[in-house]
Structures are given as C-alpha cells and as structure tokens.
Amino acid sequence: MMLTDLTRVLGLWRARSTWLWSGAIVAVLATLAGVALLALAGRGVSEGLRTGALTGIAVGSLLLLRPLIFVRPASRYLERLVTHSATFRALADTRIWFFRRLAERLPGGIGHRGAGDLLGRLVADVEALDGLYLRALVPGVAALAVVVAVAVLLGFAGPGIAVLVALPLALALLLPPLLAPGAARAAGEVAEAQGALRRAAVDPLLGLEDVLAANAEPRAAARLAESGATLAETQKRLARRAAWGGAAGSLLAQSALFAALGYGLAGGPGAVGGTIIGLFLALAAGEALAGLPRAGAALAAAGASARRLFDAADTPPPVAEPTTPAEAPRGHALRAEGVRFAWAADREPVFTELNFDLPEGGRLALLGPSGAGKSTLAALLLKLAAPQEGRLLLGGVDIAELPADAVRARIACLTQDARLFDDSIAANLRLAAPEADDAALWQALDRAGVADVVRVLPEGLATRCGEGGARFSGGQGRRLALARALLAPADILILDEPGAGLDPEAERAFLETLETATAGRSVILIAHRLLGVERPTRILRLIGGRAMAAMG
Template sequence: MARDLIRILGLWPARRGWLLAGVVAAICSTLAGLALLVLAGRVIAGAVVAGQAGAALLTGIGLAALVWLRPVMLFRPVARYLDRLVTHEATFRALADMRVWFFRRLAERLPAGLGLREAGDLLGRLVADVESLDGLYLRVIVPAASSLAVVVAMALVIGAADPGLAALLALPLVAALLLPLVLAPAAARAGQDAARAQGALRSAVVDPLTGLEDTLAANGEGRAAARVTAAGAALSAAQRALARRSALGGASGALLVQAALLGSLAWALGAGQDGLAAGLMAVFLAIAAAEALGLMPRAGTSLAAASAGARRLFEAADAPAPVAEPARPVAAPAGHAIRLAGVGFAWAPDRPAVFDNLDLDVPEGARIALLGPSGAGKSTLAALLLKFAAPQAGRITLGGVDIADLPAAELRRRVAWLTQDARLFDDSIAANLRLAAPEASEAELWKALDRAQVGDLVRGLPEGLETQCGEGGLRFSGGQARRLALARTLLSPAPVLILDEPAAGLDADTERAFLQTLDEATAGRSVILILHHLTGVERPSRILRLVGGRAIPAAG
C-alpha cells in the first residue's frame, strides 16, 4: 500500500509548489483556530483565578490576550478561505496531471484499441479511481499535517505551564493521530473490494449499452439487467464493509478526543488555585483540537480508498507495452520504401500464426492492392507497419532502417492509417481534422476537404468547419463520414498511406465514387490499399493476395 501511494506522490512533481502551499495554508488555518481559543482561554482563566472579570481584563496577561483576540478573529476566516482555495486547487491540478499520465500509459499499451479490455472497467479506472486519489491529499496528508501542528503547539503551550498536564492531553491526541495507520490495512482490503466491485458494475452497465442493438435483438435485456443487479448488490456490500470501517475509525477517534477533553477538565477541577489556569487552558485547547483531530480516524478509510485506486491504476498502467520503444533509437531515414522480409507473427503463443515467412516490397510511390478474406491478416499487416504489434520473426524496414529501431512517433509521422472503422469524434469538423495535423491552418483544412471531395458539403453547412460531427459522426451519412475521415488522413504529411477497407459499409455506387476520389487524392504517395475485392477503379501498380500467411501475386 505504502509503495503505491508514494509512487502517486512521485507523479506530481510539477504540482509540488501547490501541494506544499496547501499544507502550509491548512496549518495556518488550524493554528489560527487554536490561537483563538488559547487567547479566549487566557482571558477566562484569568477571570476565574482573579475572581472577577474586570480585574482580569486589566491585568497584563488578560489584557494582552484581549488585544490579540481581534486580529486573530479577523485572520481566522481569511486563513480558512485560503486553506480551502489552495488545497482544492492543488488537488484539481494534481488529478488532472494524473489523468493525462494514465491516458498516455493506456495509449502506449493499447495502441490498437481496447480489444479484450473491458471499456467500462477502464472508464472506472480513469474517472473513479483517479478521483479516489483526492483523499490522499485532502483527507490524509493535509489533516495529518494540521493535526501534527496542533499536537506540537499544544504540547509547547501546556508543557511550559505543566508538563504532566501536557502529557495527559497529548497522549490520547497522538493516539488519534496514529489511528489511521492502525486501521488502514484492514480498511485497504475493504477498499480494494469496493474498487473492484465498482469496476465490475461499470462493465456490467457499459458493455450491454455499447452493443445495445445486439442486446435487444437477442432479448438479452433481462440478462443484462440481472448482471447489473448482481454487480450493484456486490458493490453495496463492499461499500457497507468500507463504511463500517470508517464508522469504527470515527467513533474511536471521537473517544480519544473526548478522553483528552475530559482529562483536561478533571485536571482543572482537581488542580486547585495554582493549576486551575493551566487546566482551563488545556480544556480550551482540547476543544480546539477536536476539529482537526476529529478528521484523522476517518483518514484511514480515505487512505485505503486511495491505495485501492492507485493499485488499480498501476495494474493497467504497468501492463507491458506490446512494442517497446528502442533503447537507442536511430535517426529517421531519408527514404520511405517499405520492405518485409521473412516476417512471422501470431497474436498469442496459443493462436495460429497470421504470417509465416511473409515477404513484401512497397517501393516509394508504389500503389499496392492487398486482397484477402476476413482473417487473412490484412489489418494485422497495418498494425505491424505502425508498431502496434511486433513480428516474432523477420524484420520490417522503412527506408532501409529496421522500424524496431525507430521511435513509434517518428514512424507514425511517415506512415498514416485510414482504419476500417475510422471514427469521427463528437467535436467540430476542424477539431476532427486537426487530429492528423494540430497546427494546420484553415486553408490546409479546406484543401484536404476538397481533395476528399467533401469541401462543398462542408461549405454548405451553416457552421462550416465548426459543425459538430456528433458521437461517432452520426451527423453525416456513411459516405460523408468516410470522406471526412479520408480528409483527415490526407492532411497528414505522411508519405506512406495504409487504407484499410476504406469503403467499408458503403453501397456499391457510393463505394465506387469514394474509391475514385481515393485514387485521385492519394497521387504522389505510397499507398497500401487493403481490400476484400477490387471494383475496377483503384488502378493499383501491383495486386497481391494474402494466402496462408504469405503475399502472392494476383491477376485481380
């Protein structure tokens, strides 16, 4: 548990200033509240000892305390406001960095998409598990620092007057401060159960909704609902167990704080005239400590939840990347001819080989049509060329350089991929296009749209480039969406284009028109055209078929 939480803190170096400022602000706020009651206690203790308020207020200690009361009263709400402002700002910034870090780790480990991963569970890790980490700072580190400052300040103030009373007051408060560490291991197990149950519930909800048409067509909504119900019941049980741990911590902490208060009160009542003032001061300090230390026992539950969230994040983030970056990357080649020599590949050791001694040459400017039925390995070839996977045998070169020695980012600047199910995101047309070229000007966007023969359509829309595409590009027809995706691919300066079933899902007439556009728009680049069949408008320079894991020449 400790190792995961320390690693989380190590991921926030850019926010160290904010995090430290939040702790300082919280300590100042807590000590201001403590000082307020110390001063009030001095005034009241002086009045009690003197036997009359008027005399006490005119004596040195009582008068000094009264003078300081007003500025401390004014400072206290300001410090409290800064405490909340800075600690929450620090938390929001740190969690934002965490989400970006986790997304990048997932992108490295899932370059070909979610695959067999459960989308709902990953969504839970990205949202709920990251959010659970706010408890590490807001409900553990900040209260612990404030509580420690309170205990030290109380020990100094009361210790100067009566060391025995200081010990009586400090011991139960120190126990309350350490209580989260005692309760955390058991709470951590409950927190991990709750985190897993929450991920299972998200998967149970998201999975059938993702394929809702299939679920309804198979009359599977009842089974899906039963799965959601079972996952919800499991989550409720796990959360109840965690809540019981939290309640136990809260009750234990309250008892310890009350023990400090009652001990101080008993001391004050039995101390006599000489110890009465110190006893009353201790009572006021115990009251002041209750606010800060009262939060600490529940910090054990927050610590457990943060630990469980961190463990789930690292489980996904530390999965081995399918293709490791080269330890010593080489310089990018000048040319972009592609060659596959003796390539062998299988997606898993227990699955049949997709390629067996595959040889393929794609000279610069060539236009290769690669044909084959589903499962022949056409899309697998694209994944290998983009380093979404690595061959187990043979080598792939770009411009004579083994792509294993090239950074993935550099390779993907040279090779662009129009995937079979190229997605338009729920954003503007301009934002969708700029995925391929973030710095592209509007003129460049229009040029790409015109080359994809969809510029006139976009010009006719009321909002033009700022038109929202809708989720999955639902704002447009299938043919229009494919042309917009093609425009995005053409916007890339990559000299090599892989077009994976570019006309998938289109009717025959729309398919021919789109492929005709494709032939004209990709002139001057090397093109690997992955198809089930040829329509006659593609005009490739070579036609190959994938058969038995090898590429053989075909007549058409």
C-alpha cells in the first residue's frame, strides 16, 4: 500500500519531472565532487608516503584539489537551490490537485470532515511529502552513485579492497527500504495524531463564542493537551525507529573504514596506497550516506501522509458527472417531475413526489418550516446532491445529463450563510465573474443597494471584508453577497432564506431590494414566510415531501 501511494505521488509530480531530475543530477554531481576531492587527497598522500617525496603524481593530485575546493561548496549550494525549487513546485501542484478533488467531493461543505482535519491534510500532510524527494530519493540516488564510484576507484588499487570497502556501503543502501515498512505504522500513528491535534485546536477556535459562553474552555484545553501528549508519544516511537536506522548506518560506515584498515594490516597488494585511498573514500562515502538510514523514516512518513491525502481525495463524489454530457439547453425553464430524495438510505425521505414548474422569468416562492426540504431543493438544483427517483429538467434537459459546471453557470444561489472571505470587496465579488471589470462591480453593487456604502470607504473596492465579512454589518454583508450573486451571468437565481440573521427592518429593506435587483431573471425564493414585499408569481408550500399550492 505504501509503495502504491508513493508511486501515485510521483505520478502527480510528472509535470515537474524536469526539475526533479535536474535536482537529482545536481545532487549526484555535488556528491561525486566530494568523493573526487578526497580521492585525489588520498592519492597524493599515498604517493608521498610511497616515494618519501612529493613526486609529479603526488603534486599533480594535490594541485587538482584547489579547484575542487571551490567546486564542491558551489555545487552543494546549487543542489539545495534546485532540489528545493523542484520540491516547492511539486508540493504546490499537489495542493492544487487536492483542493480540486475536495471541491468535487465536498461541494455542499466540509460536512462530517472537521476543518482542522482537512487543514492538516492540505498543509501538513502535503508538506510531509517533501521527505519522499528531499530525504529519500535524492539522497538515495546520490548514495548509489557514491558507492559505485568508490567501488570503481578502489578497483584500480585492488579488487580485494574494493569489495571489502564497497560491500558495507552497499548494504547501507538497503536500509531505507528495509526500515520503511516497520516505520510505516508508527508514521501512520503520527499522522493521525497530528490530525487529531489540529482538530482539537481549530474546532474550538471556529466556535469560540459558544465555547466561552458554555465555560467549556477548560475542557477544550484539556482535550488539546491530551492530543498533544498523544502526538508526542507517537513521535517518540517513530524517532526511536529512525535512531536505530541511524545507528545501523553509522555501523556500516565504520565497517568500511575498518575494512580498509584491515586490508592494510593484512599486507595485500598495494596495501599502503590502497588503504590510504580506501580510508579517504570510506570517509567520503560515510558523509554521503550519513542521512540515508533516516530515509526509511522519511519514506514511512511520506507514505502515511499520502494515504491520508488519498483517503480524502478518493471519496466518491456525491453526484457523478455524465459520461456523455448532453448539449446545453437554450432555454432555462425549470421543472421537477416526481422527485424522491433522502440524504441517506436509513433516513426519512425529504421529498417523496416533488413536482413544480418555473417558467422563464417566473418568480416562485417556496415556503415551509425548518426541515421541510427547502435548502435540500437548492442542493438538488445545483447538483450538490442527486434525486433517487424522478427528474429535474433545465430547459427540457435532465440536469443529470449536464455537467455540474454547466448547470451552475445557469443557476446561481444566494445561500442563507453566504460567506465573505478575508479579501478585498472586489476579490469577493469576482468569485462569481473573474473577468468582470470595475464598472461591472459597481453596477452589481448599485443593484444590490450597497454601492453608496462602498463609495465612502477610503479604499473603495480594495477594502478588505475581514474574516466572515466582519468589517460590515449583517445587512451590508448580505447585500455584498447579493451583488456577487447578481454578478454571475446566471438565468436562474435561488435565494435561500435571504433575510436570515437580519432584524425585521433590515430584512424588509433587503427583500425590497431583491424585487428590483433580480428583474429579468427566474427566481426561486426559499423562506419560512412572506412579508408581503416579495411579489412572487407562484407560491408553493413544502408539506410531507411534496409541493402544494399555498392557500390564501
């Protein structure tokens, strides 16, 4: 499973293959420069000892050290620059991919997945994938090149010393794949504990007012402390496995040094020269392989994080896209035919046999108490859910046969909890129409009856709305959200409890604005009751899963 997940991650990074390969190649060259530096130093020393004087070979070897002294740090700098640039690009692609997968699978909101948990997957779990490249693949490729180079160079001194020194180094290359499976479980526990800690920290902050009002902050703090202690314990277990790997790597590197010394003491062919060169090369290889044993823990951590990402990203979407989409309809009349829908098989159906018609330009008021299915209908029309029976027709075409993007381009929605993001007013409005110019923004603000409020602001359209629109009052925030909905080039506008959260005076003023602002569009007004200023062309009440004509 871990290998499959990591292979899939590499597939996501295919677009950055040039950067990734370049980083690996530069890392190999930088490592080989260090090997060459010590190999030449060893050769110079061995020749000097053998002849008792600085011969031409010894002097030549030592002179070659001078450029390598500058080449090595330069190549190390270039290695860090390229490998980290490659990693940052690959991780950015992964975040975008994950966000898009979540958008497809959670169109109705986070739902049962906690905000802290998803935040952890999007940030921390994606960041943990850098270990796959920076702490496993790149060091592994560089270490392999070093072992091959050491074996080849020592082969000139003698096959015996080449085998004795290169064998323990080659065994060190096997440590990451050998240690990774055992560390995978510990890494999975760390990843889950990190997610639990983020949930314990983020969820109370999102509902801080309720936490404080219920005097629940001590319980939230205790839960946070417990999650932190659990994370620390799981991290200790993973660290112990990494430490064992590091110890095994050090032992193998020391074995290469002792092998070179043993060869010299045994007095084999070219013993003195081979031993000195072997010692220098073993030191060079030991430096290159120093971080390799911990690559097993890095692989395990990356695998655990990849599993958490794919668990969320592979959740089946609530509404499957049609394999052969129908052509977009010319008209936009809406019709419901025998719609039956339940949110789950073990729950009571919201609709049993829903039927209604909304002609082009019509204004339908859909009334009912909480739980009657008003917001559920909005979800069905936006393809955030799909009916189990019946059809919803747009311009005579079943929306099940249309792509979700095409449906949402024709149907816009002002939800009862429409959110303003902590960005400028212009950026919030352009969510509905990214290419809209400032003139179009002002026109939408005028129609929503909030342009005068924005004009007097010192920064105008560049004014930041604050988290959740905190910069504005409830009524002003609703009007800004309305302007965003009006900016969308949709033929049908769903207004889901548009006056929710407003005082009676502000609600009435807002509904009066809606009457003129939505002129020329088909409108579905979802509400508990009417105030008398809405002027719908038809009124239906949701009763027992059906739409009944309102009486009186």
